[in-house]
Amino acid sequence: MLPISRRTQSLGTEHAFVVLAEVNKLTDEGRSIISFAIGQPDFVTPGHIMDAAKTAMDAGHTGYTASAGIPELRSAVAEYLASTRGIKVAAKDVTVANGAKPFIQYAILATTDYGEGHEILYPTPGFPIYESQIAASGAVGVPLPLLERESYSFDLNFLQDRLSPRSRLLILNSPHNPTGRTLLKEELEKIAEIVAPYPDLWIFSDEIYSQMVHDGEFVSIASIQGMTERTIIVDGASKSYAMTGWRLGYAANSTLAPYFSTWITNTDSCAGSITQWAGVESLTGPQDEHRRMMKSFTERRNLIVEGLNQLEGVRALKPGGAFYVWPNVSELCRMTGAENAEDLRRRWLYEAGVAVLADRQFGTPPAGEGHHIRFSYATSEDNIREGLERIRHWIVQAKS
Numbered sequence: 576m577l578p579i580s581r582r583t584q585s586l587g588t589e590h591a592f593v594v595l596a597e598v599n600k601l602t603d604e605g606r607s608i609i610s611f612a613i614g615q616p617d618f619v620t621p622g623h624i625m626d627a628a629k630t631a632m633d634a635g636h637t638g639y640t641a642s643a644g645i646p647e648l649r650s651a652v653a654e655y656l657a658s659t660r661g662i663k664v665a666a667k668d669v670t671v672a673n674g675a676k677p678f679i680q681y682a683i684l685a686t687t688d689y690g691e692g693h694e695i696l697y698p699t700p701g702f703p704i705y706e707s708q709i710a711a712s713g714a715v716g717v718p719l720p721l722l723e724r725e726s727y728s729f730d731l732n733f734l735q736d737r738l739s740p741r742s743r744l745l746i747l748n749s750p751h752n753p754t755g756r757t758l759l760k761e762e763l764e765k766i767a768e769i770v771a772p773y774p775d776l777w778i779f780s781d782e783i784y785s786q787m788v789h790d791g792e793f794v795s796i797a798s799i800q801g802m803t804e805r806t807i808i809v810d811g812a813s814k815s816y817a818m819t820g821w822r823l824g825y826a827a828n829s830t831l832a833p834y835f836s837t838w839i840t841n842t843d844s845c846a847g848s849i850t851q852w853a854g855v856e857s858l859t860g861p862q863d864e865h866r867r868m869m870k871s872f873t874e875r876r877n878l879i880v881e882g883l884n885q886l887e888g889v890r891a892l893k894p895g896g897a898f899y900v901w902p903n904v905s906e907l908c909r910m911t912g913a914e915n916a917e918d919l920r921r922r923w924l925y926e927a928g929v930a931v932l933a934d935r936q937f938g939t940p941p942a943g944e945g946h947h948i949r950f951s952y953a954t955s956e957d958n959i960r961e962g963l964e965r966i967r968h969w970i971v972q973a974k975s
């Protein structure tokens with residue numbers, strides 16, 4: 576057989592897509608599945624954004640754009656980031672790509688070198704693409720456990736211990752996938768203090784859920800004194816404007832913007848031109864639809880957290896943002912003989928008709944943390960009620 580590189584063979588995946596394929600197969604076979612697996616809004620993109628895309632097509636905006644993005648969008652993003660983060664952002668600091676995801680790779684490649692022992696600290700549990708891209712890039716991954724006893728914030732002592740002169744990138748993600756934890760200003764200030772003695776350390780602040788905070792206010796680490804320059808802010812349209820399939824993300828950092836732009840020239844050439852015009856409208860047009868979706872996500876959060884906590888053997892903290900909840904199911908595993916969360920996930924899918932993701936799909940679970948499941952509540956209240964009822968029924972059967 577012709578050889579496949581170790582780099583390619585080492586690539587991980589985003590299990591939401593694997594489970595989605597499994598769910599689609601079962602649905603095609605006529606099974607009824609309530610899915611809490613995929614992290615995307617169940618709403619359609621607001622009409623005025625679609626209209627902007629149609630207008631762009633009619634105006635003939637169908638060619639390549641500058642790799643960094645159209646000036647109108649870079650300006651709109653700069654204004655949006657400056658006003659929501661309370662910092663200065665210029666249009667030239669902004670780069671636009673086909674989603675927030677590509678910036679994970681660009682940032683790793685822009686800040687670390689292969690084989691040099693450059694370290695990247697990343698949250699675990701966490702978005703699985705961080706770990707996968709770190710390994711593929713030849714950097715050294717240093718997992719930072721997020722613990723239930725700290726309500727899934729960082730163990731700051733651990734962060735302090737793991738930093739070294741080899742550290743090049745610290746990945747933060749708030750609001751967080753999969754726990755829904757939103758980092759508070761005081762926590763970010765402490766992180767800023769801890770990283771201050773490390774001048775070679777960049778921060779990758781994955782803020783894709785910044786507009787999806789249920790309680791309190793979103794705070795970016797970029798807005799903490801002394802952190803703007805070293806922080807790569809990453810945000811995008813996927814979650815806030817129900818635009819996952821359009822592919823639109825943006826990053827801001829004054830030093831790295833030209834390098835990101837060169838990476839884009841080397842990969843995608845530019846983000847989709849029609850999508851970019853839709854992106855301008857998403858940020859500069861009316862925000863009522865976004866607010867309506869967010870109100871609905873908050874109501875769903877309240878419903879699912881309450882419902883989960885009524886299930887025997889399940890314990891769920893109330894997430895502050897995004898649309899995920901990360902209940903502890905250790906006791907339920909014990910009661911029903913499930914080996915771990917992955918075993919539970921499989922049994923729920925095939926025996927109860929409920930699709931979720933298991934903790935190991937977000938990295939190796941930290942020692943002593945027990946077993947967790949991720950529910951995405953980007954689904955209707957009826958589905959949430961029905962899904963929880965199916966699980967409740969399954970528990971009764973599994974116990975007997």
Ligand SMILES: Cc1ncc(COP(=O)(O)O)c(C=O)c1O
Pocket residue numbers: 614673674675676677702748752781783811812813819823824
């Ligand atoms: C933490 C996190 N970062 C990045 C992304 C990717 O977003 P995008 O659709 O903009 O590429 C996701 C999507 O699920 C996510 O959860």
